Amino acid sequence: MELGTAIRERRSIRKFKPLDVPQDVIREILDQARWSPSWGNTQPWEFYVLTGQALAKFKEMNLEKPAAGVPPSPDVPMPENWPATLKTRYTELGKVVLTTLGIKREDKASRDLYSMDMVLLFGAPCLLLACVSRDNVVEYPMLDIGLICQNICLLAHDKGLGTCLMAAAVRYPAAIREIAAIPENKRVIVGIALGYPDLDFPLNNFARIRAEISEFVHWVE
Numbered sequence: 001m002e003l004g005t006a007i008r009e010r011r012s013i014r015k016f017k018p019l020d021v022p023q024d025v026i027r028e029i030l031d032q033a034r035w036s037p038s039w040g041n042t043q044p045w046e047f048y049v050l051t052g053q054a055l056a057k058f059k060e061m062n063l064e065k066p067a068a069g070v071p072p073s074p075d076v077p078m079p080e081n082w083p084a085t086l087k088t089r090y091t092e093l094g095k096v097v098l099t100t101l102g103i104k105r106e107d108k109a110s111r112d113l114y115s116m117d118m119v120l121l122f123g124a125p126c127l128l129l130a131c132v133s134r135d136n137v138v139e140y141p142m143l144d145i146g147l148i149c150q151n152i153c154l155l156a157h158d159k160g161l162g163t164c165l166m167a168a169a170v171r172y173p174a175a176i177r178e179i180a181a182i183p184e185n186k187r188v189i190v191g192i193a194l195g196y197p198d199l200d201f202p203l204n205n206f207a208r209i210r211a212e213i214s215e216f217v218h219w220v221e
């Protein structure tokens, strides 16, 4: 796939087919993604790949915790206050998702069903958990994680797979560490749901919005 096309066409997948991804394919993606850049070639990332029983346990936990009213305590804090423009974009995404699914804002039962689908990773048969050691006290590893995660998403797209980067997959890191045998000294940064996309599902098709470059690029001569 041509690179520009891959970047333009990759999108977050929010419904996966109930089909396992062969381990060889996941391995190949990670083998290519390891050539991602990182600060001083430090390669601070580690990935835990959950499938099968481990993923089933994860999904059960990720569903039960919010249902039981357990407040999330992610290793990477969720933003509380955002600049107005960003907040508007975030709100717009929420609106588009609900409209695409035909859910009215006041229909709490349907919104709850959608949230449930999300914590169950939209049916993905595989979850990659990106982790960084707590010994890394600077912010650069976050950038490095972002770089390799994007490459993973692009490589997956190139192979006909779908991904969704997910903060909703890392809300309960203590329980995740137990399920995936992740040592205490590693921060669980973000999840990547991986699987074969159900391309007919409306949420995998709605028109996405991006700011024009005039809104975020400053030419300095």
Ligand SMILES: Cc1cc2nc3c(=O)[nH]c(=O)nc-3n(C[C@H](O)[C@H](O)[C@H](O)COP(=O)(O)O)c2cc1C
Pocket (backbone or CB within 6 Å): 010, 011, 012, 013, 014, 093, 118, 164, 165, 166, 167, 168, 169, 190, 208
């Ligand atoms: C760090 C990060 C966390 C995200 N977490 C979620 C999530 O929990 N649930 C979700 O549906 N999408 C999540 N997304 C996907 C974004 O909503 C998506 O990338 C954005 O709306 C742009 O759409 P696109 O990926 O389809 O181009 C996340 C993306 C990033 C980069």
